[in-house]
Structure formats: C-alpha cells, structure tokens
C-alpha cells in the first residue's frame with residue numbers, strides 16, 4: 388500500500404507512455420495484416436514495463452534482456468503456479484492426473500527468476516531502502532516480495548483482465564463505443580487533460596469497468612480456512628462454519644445473483660451508473676471484498692482495489708481520445724479509426 392501511494396505520480400505517466408507504444412505497435416501490425424493483429428504480446432509487454440517502473444522503480448529500459456523478455460519470464464513463472472488450479476478442459480481424467488496432481492518444480496523457471504531478481508535488486512533502490520528503513524525487511528525479503536506483487540498480483544491480474552475489457556469494447560455493436568467516446572471527450576474537452584481526477588468524472592466508463600469485472604472476474608476462486616466458528620448467511624438460509632473448515636468462494640456465481648442484479652447474465656454498460664447503480668458496488672466482489680470495502684492488513688482484499696479500476700478506466704478513456712472506433716475481440720484488433 389505504501390508503494391502504491393508513493394507511485395501515484397509515476398503511475399499515470401508510465402501508463403500513458405506505455406499505452407502510446409502499445410497502440411503504435413497495434414497500428415503498425417494492422418497495416419501489415421488485413422485480417423487484423425493479435426495484440427496480447429504487445430499488451431503484456433506494455434503492462435510489464437508500466438508496472439515494473441511504477442511499482443518498483445526499476446525501468447526495464449535499462450536492461451535489454453528484461454525489456455525484451457521480462458514479460459515472458461513472468462508468464463512462465465506464473466504458468467507453473469496456476470496450471471495446477473486451472474481448468475483446461477481436455478479429456479478427463481488425464482487433466483487431473485497430469486496437470487492438477489502436483490506442484491511443478493521451481494528449477495523449471497529458476498534461471499529466469501534469478502534474472503528478474505537481479506534486475507529488481509539492482510534497480511529498485513528507493514523501494515529496497517524503504518523496506519529496510521521503515522519495515523525492517525532485508526534486501527532479499529523485499530526483492531522476493533516485489534517480484535510476487537509485480538508478477539503475480541499486478542502483472543498476472545491485468546494480463547487476465549485487460550483482454551476481456553478491450554474485447555468487450557472492441558466487439559460491441561450496440562453503440563456503446565459512441566457513448567463512451569462522447570463521455571470521454573466531453574470531460575477531457577476544452578483544455579482538461581486525462582488524469583485521476585478527470586477520469587473519476589466518467590460515470591459510464593467506470594460502470595463498463597465494473598460490469599466487465601462482474602461478469603468476468605479475473606480471479607474467480609477464493610479459498611480460506613475458518614479461523615473460528617461462525618455463521619454465514621445467504622438470502623434465505625444460515626450456515627454454521629466450524630473452525631478449520633475450508634471455504635471456497637466462486638465469484639462468477641456470487642456476482643450473477645438474480646436477487647441483486649437484474650438480468651444477471653446480461654452485460655449492461657450502465658448498470659453501475661447513478662445512485663441506484665452505485666449501491667450495487669456493495670455486491671461487486673472481484674477484489675475479494677466489496678467494491679465499497681477498504682483493503683487493510685486485517686483482511687485479504689486486493690491492496691490495489693481502487694488503482695485497478697481507475698487504471699482500467701484510464702485505459703478506456705485514453706483509447707477514445709486516440710480513436711473514434713475500434714473493432715476486434717479479446718485477442719486481436721481488426722481495425723482502428725483515428726480520432727478526427
């Protein structure tokens with residue numbers, strides 16, 4: 388949380404400059420390919436460069452190997468951790484036997500991990516000093532924790548979330564793009580620039596972010612072991628939970644609760660707009676807690692709960708300052724029409 392607070396100035400600058408590079412690459416790829424261009428590699432590169440600089444202060448541009456391959460190193464490190472819990476959908480029981488039955492050994496990614504370790508250790512001086520002076524952490528502890536927050540929480544989370552957000556917008560044919568564009572340009576017109584304050588005024592943009600997280604929570608499962616006996620209530624029943632029992636929360640089910648959300652299976656861009664809409668934020672749980680909650684050391688809610696939604700809103704706003712229209716899906720962009 389301290390790192391997030393300290394990084395707020397760098398955050399916006401790094402996000403926007405890396406997005407410029409990303410969209411320039413997409414434009415150049417589209418111009419070479421009539422069928423459109425896959426953007427996932429460019430997006431991951433963008434997210435990695437932006438987050439590494441914003442969170443740790445280590446800018447990948449100082450290391451050609453990390454700038455070129457850092458995102459790939461994290462992908463492999465993430466893969467061996469999440470494959471045992473991820474449904475692939477191939478023939479059972481082989482998936483259970485071969486993919487979900489053991490933890491993968493660290494040596495498979497040890498070389499790349501060491502490169503990331505050295506990069507952070509050599510280039511994240513301010514944050515490492517902070518860990519030492521304010522929190523009594525050794526260099527080793529700080530670097531491992533930075534790699535985890537950067538690689539798993541931040542890079543992993545955005546790598547899953549952003550394709551579904553971009554795909555939702557690029558694939559829309561209901562007129563949503565026109566409405567988003569109008570809102571963004573109204574707020575950012577007449578001399579106002581895009582920043583945390585102006586993006587906060589964009590009600591529809593924020594609602595689209597929330598609605599995407601409601602229908603496609605990037606981290607669908609949460610587990611926890613009860614620390615004591617307690618009772619948990621649903622709309623119509625109360626369940627007793629005993630100390631030590633393992634609980635599993637499945638977000639896609641929770642956030643399609645028909646008692647709370649009208650037409651729960653439908654993507655409604657305006658769902659969270661206005662006073663009635665904002666009450667629904669009490670039931671938006673993508674961050675392992677309600678959107679109206681506060682992450683703290685005494686809960687397990689995503690430390691970057693607000694940064695994630697505001698960053699996603701900035702990405703949409705930036706898109707509609709740059710383009711009038713885009714078409715594509717969660718993996719590729721087919722066409723872009725530059726802002727007139």
Ligand code: HEM
Nearest residue numbers: 540541544545548605606609674675686687688689690691
């Ligand atoms: C789209 C991006 C993100 C998503 C979807 C996401 C989602 C989540 C979720 C679901 C949890 C709870 C995990 C659990 O206990 O089961 C969590 C925890 C956490 N997230 Fe995020 N997160 C994102 C981005 C970030 C970023 C950018 C940071 C950077 C600081 C961050 C830092 C954390 C931390 C430190 C925790 C652990 C909190 C604790 O255990 O007390 N997350 N995140």
